Amino acid sequence: MKNSCLPKCGFKRVMAWFQILLGLLVIFVSLLSLFSFYKAGFFLRNEDICHHFYGMRDFNSGFDLKALSDRVDEVLNKLDSLQEKLESKVQQMEKNKDALAISNITKLEYKKYLEDEVIRPLYSAHIALRQIRLPKSEGIGNSTFKEVPLINTFIIEEIRKYITPKENRVRKVNIYGSERVHNTIGHACVLYKTELEEYMDYDIGSYCKDDWNMAQKLMISGCDPLPRRRCLTRASKVYQKPYPINESLWRLPDHRNVRWSNYRCRNFECLSSKNPQRGYSKCTGCFEMEKEKLKWVTNTTLTTDFLISDILAIKPGEIRIGLDFGVGTGTFAARMRENNVTIITTALNLGAPFNEMIALRGLVPLYVTLNQRLPFFDNTMDLIHTTGFLDGWIDLVLMDFIMFDWDRVLRPGGLLWIDRFFCNRKDLDDYMYMFLQFRYKKHKWAIAPKSDSEVYLSAVLEKPPRAI
Numbered sequence: 084m085k086n087s088c089l090p091k092c093g094f095k096r097v098m099a100w101f102q103i104l105l106g107l108l109v110i111f112v113s114l115l116s117l118f119s120f121y122k123a124g125f126f127l128r129n130e131d132i133c134h135h136f137y138g139m140r141d142f143n144s145g146f147d148l149k150a151l152s153d154r155v156d157e158v159l160n161k162l163d164s165l166q167e168k169l170e171s172k173v174q175q176m177e178k179n180k181d182a183l184a185i186s187n188i189t190k191l192e193y194k195k196y197l198e199d200e201v202i203r204p205l206y207s208a209h210i211a212l213r214q215i216r217l218p219k220s221e222g223i224g225n226s227t228f229k230e231v232p233l234i235n236t237f238i239i240e241e242i243r244k245y246i247t248p249k250e251n252r253v254r255k256v257n258i259y260g261s262e263r264v265h266n267t268i269g270h271a272c273v274l275y276k277t278e279l280e281e282y283m284d285y286d287i288g289s290y291c292k293d294d295w296n297m298a299q300k301l302m303i304s305g306c307d308p309l310p311r312r313r314c315l316t317r318a319s320k321v322y323q324k325p326y327p328i329n330e331s332l333w334r335l336p337d338h339r340n341v342r343w344s345n346y347r348c349r350n351f352e353c354l355s356s357k358n359p360q361r362g363y364s365k366c367t368g369c370f371e372m373e374k375e376k377l378k379w380v381t382n383t384t385l386t387t388d389f390l391i392s393d394i395l396a397i398k399p400g401e402i403r404i405g406l407d408f409g410v411g412t413g414t415f416a417a418r419m420r421e422n423n424v425t426i427i428t429t430a431l432n433l434g435a436p437f438n439e440m441i442a443l444r445g446l447v448p449l450y451v452t453l454n455q456r457l458p459f460f461d462n463t464m465d466l467i468h469t470t471g472f473l474d475g476w477i478d479l480v481l482m483d484f485i486m487f488d489w490d491r492v493l494r495p496g497g498l499l500w501i502d503r504f505f506c507n508r509k510d511l512d513d514y515m516y517m518f519l520q521f522r523y524k525k526h527k528w529a530i531a532p533k534s535d536s537e538v539y540l541s542a543v544l545e546k547p548p549r550a551i
């Protein structure tokens with residue numbers, strides 16, 4: 084049948100083009116890199132190699148840059164038209180699903196092959212080519228050239244590329260008023276060089292490894308911010324659309340929307356506190372909605388448990404936005420949402436999918452560690468609520484830095500709600516001083532025994548105006 088030849092013949096022609104172009108591409112890129120390495124003195128065992136390695140300012144004489152850049156443009160144009168052809172081919176295949184006389188399976192395979200093995204590498208090659216920065220023949224760098232911190236700690240090219248400052252394309256300042264953009268990484272990344280290099284070892288444009296837990300370990304260890312990556316993150320194979328918001332707030336999400344491979348459990352029911360094999364130890368009842376529904380709306384026997392309605396009554400109508408800093412599944416934010424207050428909930432995936440759970444409930448999870456300054460501006464938040472997180476393990480100096488940061492983001496008249504902070508009875512004075520040092524107005528203050536040796540402390544404090 085004539086019909087059955089069409090896609091295959093077209094495909095062959097396209098592949099032939101593709102191979103020719105790829106060949107050209109390889110030659111250009113190898114020529115370029117060879118030349119760069121040569122210019123950088125890579126073959127001349129020079130002590131300064133590293134300084135030249137990414138500087139390469141003195142790259143000019145005796146080379147026809149104009150011709151090279153013209154050739155590169157030519158290849159780019161050809162790549163453009165080839166990509167267009169391939170994309171339209173794939174679209175056509177989508178449309179003509181039934182018209183073609185090949186079986187559905189083959190068609191699917193063919194399309195997947197085209198997308199994964201041809202189009203995606205083509206895009207990567209294309210982008211790589213566009214990103215080659217040919218040195219401008221005029222601007223020969225001057226000697227006041229500053230080395231980028233940490234860069235020579237790493238040899239993996241992708242990390243070096245990430246932390247190298249990116250000059251603006253047009254030689255002017257950008258919207259931030261700076262001449263270049265610095266991508267940053269946490270300085271403790273240096274201590275975890277092997278792990279970071281493993282994390283950054285991937286093919287650009289391909290699928291990432293399923294290694295969020297390794298990334299999180301790096302972040303918690305102080306390699307925070309982590310570098311971004313140029314690979315495609317994996318998602319659940321059978322992602323379902325989330326429940327509508329009127330249902331999602333108080334319903335366990337669909338387990339198919341989470342990638343479970345790095346957790347001990349394989350569904351949300353398994354995360355119940357009754358299961359000793361659940362794989363996490365903080366906030367153990369947080370995945371049981373019947374228990375969660377009671378929090379902050381029902382009286383308990385503890386005098387340290389305050390009700391949301393009582394706290395909002397302190398400042399009627401004034402509490403609109405806030406932060407919930409702790410370990411949890413977003414129940415505080417859900418309740419506050421019902422009171423028309425927008426709360427952002429911090430979460431780390433410590434053995435259970437806390438971030439996924441909060442997001443699937445229709446709330447905003449903020450994936451941050453303790454290491455970093457909060458990403459909010461000064462005097463902006465109406466409320467900071469904290470529970471289940473800051474307790475007797477925390478170093479006093481660390482806690483001091485955190486408390487000052489909270490003070491910074493709280494607005495004058497904003498509330499700091501410390502909820503069930505607990506510590507050893509003998510340490511209570513130390514911690515109490517931490518909370519009292521800012522001389523906030525005390526709306527509520529309660530202490531209750533947790534066990535023989537431990538106590539709970541809850542407080543609601545108001546930041547005073549600071550007209551200075």
Ligand SMILES: *[C@@H]1O[C@H](CO)[C@@H](O)[C@H](O)[C@H]1NC(C)=O
Nearest residue numbers: 180181183184185186187188
């Ligand atoms: C291909 O799939 C369509 C529906 O997507 C179906 O109607 C058709 O019968 C299938 N053809 C073959 C050969 O399986």
Ligand SMILES: *[C@@H]1O[C@H](CO)[C@@H](O)[C@H](O)[C@H]1NC(C)=O
Nearest residue numbers: 223224225226227228229262
């Ligand atoms: C390098 O550039 C700076 C400003 O861009 C200039 O002040 C300085 O004189 C230059 N140094 C040399 C050696 O050209």
Ligand SMILES: *[C@@H]1O[C@H](CO)[C@@H](O)[C@H](O)[C@H]1NC(C)=O
Nearest residue numbers: 326327328329330331332334
């Ligand atoms: C949620 O809202 C949708 C449409 O707004 C409605 O069809 C559905 O019945 C609601 N669900 C519940 C549990 O109220």
Ligand SMILES: *[C@@H]1O[C@H](CO)[C@@H](O)[C@H](O)[C@H]1NC(C)=O
Nearest residue numbers: 379380381382383390392393
């Ligand atoms: C909680 O207890 C207080 C007094 O102890 C009472 O006024 C209030 O109505 C109770 N609230 C609820 C939700 O039970």
Ligand SMILES: *[C@@H]1O[C@H](CO)[C@@H](O)[C@H](O)[C@H]1NC(C)=O
Nearest residue numbers: 395400419420421422423424
């Ligand atoms: C929240 O806002 C809606 C719409 O403005 C209003 O109907 C509702 O009463 C408010 N809820 C509370 C608890 O204030």
